[in-house]
Amino acid sequence: MTVPIWITLLNIFGILAAAVLLAALLTWGERRLLGLWQDRPGPNRVGPFGLLQVVADMIKLFFKEDFVPRFADVPVFILAPAVVMATMLLSFAVLPISPTIGVIDLNIGLLFILAMSSMAVYSVILGGYASNNKYALLGGLRAAAQTVSYEVFMGLSLMGVVMLSGSFNLREIVSAQQDGWYLLPQFIGFVVFFIAGIAESHRLPFDLPEAEHELTAGFHTEYSGMKFGIFFVGEYLSVILISALITTLFLGGWLGPWLPPLVWFSLKTAFLVLLFILLRAALPRPRYDQLMQFGWKVMLPLSLLNLLVTAGALLWIG
Amino acid sequence: MTAVIFYISAATATVATAMVISSRNAVHALLHLIVSLLAIAVIFTLYGAPFAAALEVIVYAGAIMVLMIFVIMMLNQGDAAVDQEKAWLAPKNWYGPALLTAILLVQLLLLIFSGAEESAQRIHYIGPTEVGIALFSHYILAVELASMLLLAGLVGAFHLARHKRIETSEAPDAD
Numbered sequence: 501m502t503v504p505i506w507i508t509l510l511n512i513f514g515i516l517a518a519a520v521l522l523a524a525l526l527t528w529g530e531r532r533l534l535g536l537w538q539d540r541p542g543p544n545r546v547g548p549f550g551l552l553q554v555v556a557d558m559i560k561l562f563f564k565e566d567f568v569p570r571f572a573d574v575p576v577f578i579l580a581p582a583v584v585m586a587t588m589l590l591s592f593a594v595l596p597i598s599p600t601i602g603v604i605d606l607n608i609g610l611l612f613i614l615a616m617s618s619m620a621v622y623s624v625i626l627g628g629y630a631s632n633n634k635y636a637l638l639g640g641l642r643a644a645a646q647t648v649s650y651e652v653f654m655g656l657s658l659m660g661v662v663m664l665s666g667s668f669n670l671r672e673i674v675s676a677q678q679d680g681w682y683l684l685p686q687f688i689g690f691v692v693f694f695i696a697g698i699a700e701s702h703r704l705p706f707d708l709p710e711a712e713h714e715l716t717a718g719f720h721t722e723y724s725g726m727k728f729g730i731f732f733v734g735e736y737l738s739v740i741l742i743s744a745l746i747t748t749l750f751l752g753g754w755l756g757p758w759l760p761p762l763v764w765f766s767l768k769t770a771f772l773v774l775l776f777i778l779l780r781a782a783l784p785r786p787r788y789d790q791l792m793q794f795g796w797k798v799m800l801p802l803s804l805l806n807l808l809v810t811a812g813a814l815l816w817i818g
Numbered sequence: 819m820t821a822v823i824f825y826i827s828a829a830t831a832t833v834a835t836a837m838v839i840s841s842r843n844a845v846h847a848l849l850h851l852i853v854s855l856l857a858i859a860v861i862f863t864l865y866g867a868p869f870a871a872a873l874e875v876i877v878y879a880g881a882i883m884v885l886m887i888f889v890i891m892m893l894n895q896g897d898a899a900v901d902q903e904k905a906w907l908a909p910k911n912w913y914g915p916a917l918l919t920a921i922l923l924v925q926l927l928l929l930i931f932s933g934a935e936e937s938a939q940r941i942h943y944i945g946p947t948e949v950g951i952a953l954f955s956h957y958i959l960a961v962e963l964a965s966m967l968l969l970a971g972l973v974g975a976f977h978l979a980r981h982k983r984i985e986t987s988e989a990p991d992a993d
Contacts, residue, residue: 573843573845575846576845576849579849599857606868607868608868608869608872608945608946611869611873611876612871613870613878614872614876615872615875615876615880618875618876618879618880618884619875619879619880620882622852622878622884622887623889623893625884626845626849626887627888628891629845629891637891640891641888641891641892644884644887644888644891645888647884648881648884648885648888650880651880655876687913707824738856803898
């Protein structure tokens with residue numbers, strides 16, 4: 501454990517910068533891809549391929565009026581967007597990106613990420629509460645119910661992986677997949693985690709907390725300027741985080757032939773992010789009660805069954 | 819280093835807990851409670867129990883507090899509740915609790931200074947495996963009792979929330 505200090509610092513700031521930049525870039529990437537799938541160009545005016553659209557959006561958001569409604573609960577209103585950013589970026593600290601890249605090798609890394617994602621709920625709830633607005637409140641209530649219920653299956657679906665690898669340490673989980681990815685033995689876990697991940701990051705088709713056809717913009721109705729921007733970037737950060745986590749847990753992380761580890765990790769994560777966006781383009785939004793029923797009546801039994809079968813098989817093999 | 823972090827998080831926890839009691843707005847009080855729980859999680863990590871710390875954040879700060887905020891948001895009482903709370907926090911209501919806590923404080927100080935300070939220096943790492951083994955050997959009875967209690971709660975909640983079969987066209991989707 502004698503890593504020079506500058507490598508540690510490079511790791512910390514490199515991952516921080518990469519995560520934020522990629523999340524910002526993903527706002528452009530998503531719009532381009534949606535455009536591709538919907539037979540239209542998407543943003544292509546600013547810079548090559550519209551790549552500088554992000555910069556233009558950012559300049560716009562920074563120069564907008566930073567409006568705080570006078571009926572809002574001001575400290576909580578300001579705290580809410582900060583929470584999502586902080587928790588998401590903290591989660592990136594324990595992600596093992598390659599054998600040498602990664603900020604901290606935490607023994608309970610997986611639990612740490614689950615803890616951070618359960619803290620991220622507050623951003624949405626508090627945003628909805630502090631706005632003191634009916635739409636925002638409804639969005640916040642939905643977010644609270646949705647996230648709390650999907651968190652249950654999210655945790656349970658991962659326990660199969662933990663049982664197989666015998667560790668909460670993300671690096672050890674990756675190393676345990678030398679002989680084969682957990683995608684096959686834990687396929688149910690993978691599916692449940694993927695769906696729960698969509699619900700956790702409030703992405704379409706599970707973006708009921710901000711469903712614009714019924715709730716204006718849900719919990720961030722009253723937010724404008726960069727505060728809205730932070731919510732927005734936080735959502736993309738969580739998409740990247742969930743994709744990276746699935747890569748680590750089910751797709752063997754950085755493991756792969758020929759190419760260097762970093763490239764494998766990025767390729768797998770990028771593929772999953774692509775899948776997230778494709779789902780958004782392809783699926784309609786369910787009704788809220790359908791969402792909750794699906795969660796408790798399909799996902800929970802499935803993840804419990806997966807847990808039971810995995811434990812039984814492990815005992816059988818010995 | 820450890821001592822410095824300990825005192826910072828202990829002070830955070832104490833101040834936050836005081837704010838929980840004296841805060842007039844219910845949501846602000848809960849936010850302070852979350853801060854207090856997080857500070858205690860830091861102390862747990864510091865003294866070799868990261869698993870307990872993670873569970874504290876996931877279960878207490880993450881799940882239970884969310885449910886409390888959920889209920890408060892659902893009731894959404896607004897300014898009336900703040901006024902009511904202000905009336906309850908009048909100085910004359912502080913005497914009784916202050917006296918009781920003072921007695922507890924004296925007891926605590928007596929215990930601390932009576933030399934019960936063994937093994938405070940040794941940090942003993944307790945990982946997930948140790949917690950699991952302890953839960954399912956030494957504390958198995960408590961685990962089973964808790965599971966029965968939770969099952970009773972679950973059945974009760976299910977009974978309360980059960981759909982009465984009403985013969986209307988607007989039934990939720992069949993399954």
